[in-house]
Amino acid sequence: MxxxxxxxxxxxxxxxxxxxxxxxxxxxxxxxxxxxxxxxxxxxxxxxxxxxxxxxxxxxxxxxxxxxxxxxxxxxxxxxxxxxxxxxxxxxxxxxxxxxxxxxxxxxxxxxxxxxxxxxxxxxxxxxxxxxxxxxxxxxxxxxAGHQMIEQARQMIANGDLGEIRIVKMQFAHGFHSAAVEEGNASTKWRVDPKVAGPSYVLGDVGTHPLFLSEVMLPNFKIKKLMCSCQSFVKSRAPLEDNAFTIMEYENGAMGTVWSSCVNAGSMHGHSIRVVGGKASIEWDDERPNQLRYEVQGQPAQILDRGMDYNYPEALTADRIGAGHAEGLFEGWSNLYTRxxxxxxxxxxxxxxxxxxxxxIHAGVEGVRWVENCVRSADNGAVWVDYK
Ligand code: NAD
Structure with missing residues (x-):
């Protein structure tokens, strides 16, 4: 606390x-x-x-x-x-x-x-x-990553609550840029200019967020190869993508996917991560950050809430107000700044x-590396590329 x-x-x-x-x-x-x-x-x-x-x-x-x-x-x-x-x-x-x-x-x-x-x-x-x-x-x-239930997920996976991890399904797919809003918005305009934004738009802008959550939850997972397909549904954004699908194979044989998008019309953040193990799955959604869904095969699904004693002690150390009250992104960021x-x-x-x-900084390096590999795959016609 x-x-x-x-x-x-x-x-x-x-x-x-x-x-x-x-x-x-x-x-x-x-x-x-x-x-x-x-x-x-x-x-x-x-x-x-x-x-x-x-x-x-x-x-x-x-x-x-x-x-x-x-x-x-x-x-x-x-x-x-x-x-x-x-x-x-x-x-x-x-x-x-x-x-x-x-x-x-x-x-x-x-x-x-x-x-x-x-x-x-x-x-x-x-x-x-x-x-x-x-x-x-x-x-x-x-x-x-500063949300408490991310730590709970990390601990559950480390303690084997899900069994051996098979699948990691990630997305950050909002709808705020479904139309060319950049024409009237300075904060969005630079995001679609490769000179300022870099080699990608949504992969770097949003996709790297759930990717880092997966790195927190699965610190030993290493990507072996990936395949990425990018689109610019708002044509004026080309060569930068406003939508991308990435499939990844990890060195241990597990599979991961990331949907990065800003054209998911109607979606607020659409930011979530689902980790599927041999026995059970967990799912965290950034629009309900105080909760973690825990689904054990053959049993009714459970919702774990932030601040409750049934969570691992590591997930309770960053608690600021006790269970029941809503904590949010500001608390998550404060937890990170404390670290x-x-x-x-x-x-x-x-x-x-x-x-x-x-x-x-290593997480920073890995985010840049992931974007670079995704862009290399997409530019070569959405082919599998060995992860470098
Ligand atoms: P923005 O365009 O809204 O604001 C940029 C600010 O930086 C402005 O105040 C501008 O005047 C100032 N600025 C620009 N160049 C400068 C310079 N050379 N020296 C001093 N000030 C300068 O951008 P934003 O949306 O706030 O994004 C800023 C960064 O934050 C981006 O890299 C973006 O990817 C990142 N971002 C991260 C998250 C997150 O969740 N971590 C969310 C949004 C944005």
């Missing part, structure tokens, strides 16, 4: 790049980082427009002198201060993540980076090596917390 007591000796001095006024994801970063007093927002380069960014920073109670016009100025100026920033969150469009993460690590900061970490596996591995060399933490905001803070704090002391999992 979380009571809001301190996790780190002193709040980590923290800044944001991006996440400015009007951005989709900036507020939940701040809300999650500040919720448990792990971080203190002391600086920022919040916006591509420096004036707007400064005004916004001031409205967030950031010292006007520490509202910077761009990240390069911020890193240079903060390095001169004794109380300079120790960590930075990057919530800018995809095409900037690589250079900003690299600059932050080089300047000796811990990083929380939005997904995708970058565009190519080569770049991602370079960042992973740099983080290791500098002994800095990089967290990736696969925020749904980021614990990892950063330990790294600063020269320690590693062995039992602490969180979406780390």
């Amino acid at each position: 979380i009571y809001g007591e301190k996790n780190v000796e002193k709040p980590i001095r923290w800044a944001m790049v991006g996440g400015g006024k009007g951005s989709q994801i900036g507020y939940i970063h701040r809300s999650a980082a500040l919720r448990d007093h792990n971080f203190q927002l002391v600086a920022g380069a919040f916006d591509i427009n420096p004036e707007r960014g400064r005004d916004f920073g001031v409205n967030l109670h950031v010292d006007p002198e520490r509202c910077y016009p761009d990240y390069k100025t911020m890193f240079a100026e903060e390095a001169k201060r004794e109380d300079g920033i120790q960590a930075v969150s990057i919530a800018t469009p995809n095409g900037t993540h690589y250079e900003i993460t690299k600059a932050a690590l080089t300047a000796g900061m811990h990083v929380v980076c939005e997904k995708p970490l970058c565009f190519t596996t080569e770049e991602a591995e370079e960042l992973e090596a740099l983080a290791k060399e500098k002994n800095r933490i990089v967290g990736i905001t696969y925020g749904y 980021f803070a614990l990892a950063m704090d330990a790294a600063d002391r020269g320690e590693t917390l062995e039992n602490l999992w969180y979406p780390d």
